[in-house]
Amino acid sequence: MIIKNKPSWQLGYHEVTPEPVFRNRRAFMKGALAGAAGLAMPGLVWPGELPVPGEALDFDKRPGLSTDEPLTPYEDVTRYNNFYEFGTDKTDPAQYASAMETAPWSVTVEGECARPGQYALEDLLKPHDYEERIYRLRCVEAWSMVIPWVGVPLAEMIGRLEPTSKAKYVYFETLVNLEQMRGQRSAFSVIDWPYQEGLRMDEAMNELSFMAVGLYGKTLPNQNGAPLRLVVPWKYGFKSIKSIVKIRFQEARPYTSWEKIAPKEYGFYANVNPEVDHPRWSQKRERRLPSGLFSPNWIETRKFNGYGEQVAHLYRDMDLKRFY
Structure with missing residues (x-):
């Protein structure tokens, strides 16, 4: 047995x-x-x-890396988003992201690796390797979702690019297109574009780190970061950079967008940690979508978003109140 x-x-x-x-x-x-x-x-x-719109994707299910919690309805996943390139309201991405052209799409790879260059999306990720993984997504505004992502392990993509021993961090950068992305041309924008994020190399190589190209079995909608976004399920959602056009392997730690905007609120590590409150609200509970006035669906926040068994060792001997 x-x-x-x-x-x-x-x-x-x-x-x-x-x-x-x-x-x-x-x-x-x-x-x-x-x-x-x-x-x-x-x-x-x-x-x-x-029916879920988009182009159907071929993929293998990975139940061993997936939660079996109820999926967040597609309508909530695609209509309640953070994507400041299209506006700061949660409904702005769904309303305005259709202006972004996602095909053809290429990603520039540079820095400390053996295979720098400009890659078409299908050459970077190898579509025959697509997997489905059901991960929770936790945001600092105290809301969360359970999403069936489709994509490839980040470690597989990195391995094909052959980073050198000098590569201690992986830097990611989002598309800049003022014509297609209305939030980038707004006079009230708080972000110095492009949006920038990064991971330590051991975080990027962890088995849970994921490059998503789809959800619910179909290609990513624009408002969810088409055609390529990062998913790091034990971190807050702002680490899940969308519409990626540049990847750089580097020795120095990247200085990320939210660190620049509000360094006392959004640290580089961004690990989900109910023991460390955001300066303006508690992180001890989260509102699982769908959630409404009469059924708010509040649940307790779990450290590392519940993925501690896979990732806690990455932060051994680190003070997570200092490295937040």
């Missing part, structure tokens, strides 16, 4: 919301909303039953 033990972070959904409560809540909301809206819109289809 084979006994398979789940990692500590792979919690059943009954540990987040009891199944009867979850199902009754969704059934009630479905009936109430459809009933109310149906008076004005005969034949209304419940959003969860709508």
Whole structure:
């Protein structure tokens, strides 16, 4: 007999919301909303039953690296986003990101590696290696989602680029296009474009780090970072840089965008840690989407977003209140 033990972070959904409560809540909301809206819109289809748009992707499922918590509905994943290149409101990306052209797309690779150059997306990632992984995404504004990502392990991509021993960090940079990205030409923008992020090399090579090209089995919508975004599930969402056009291997630690904007609020490491409050709010709880006025769906925040078994060793002997 084979006994398979789940990692500590792979919690059943009954540990987040009891199944009867979850199902009754969704059934009630479905009936109430459809009933109310149906008076004005005969034949209304419940959003969860709508087809997922985009191009279908071929991928292998990786259940061993996935949580089995309930998925966040596609509509919430794609309509409630942070992507300041299109505006600061959560609904701005879904409204305006269609202006961004994502094909063809290339990524410049430079710095301390044996294979620098400009790569077409399919040459950088190898589509036949795509996997699906279901990861939680936690944001500092105290909300979270559970998303079925499609992409490739970051370690595989890095391995093909052959970084040298001098490469201690990986730097990432987002597209700059003032014509297509309205937030970049805003006089009220707080970001010095391009958006910049980075990981320590051992973080980038961890088995959980992921380069996403899709979600829900289809290509990424523009508002979610098409065609290429980083997913680091034990860190806050601002580390998940979107629409990547440059990757650089370097010896010095990158100085990232949110460090420049608010260094006392957003550190380089950005590990989910309920023991370290944001200066303006607590990080001890999070609001799992979907969440509403009558069903706020608050849950306790878990250190490293629940992935401590895989990543806690990366920060051994580090003061996580100092290196936040």
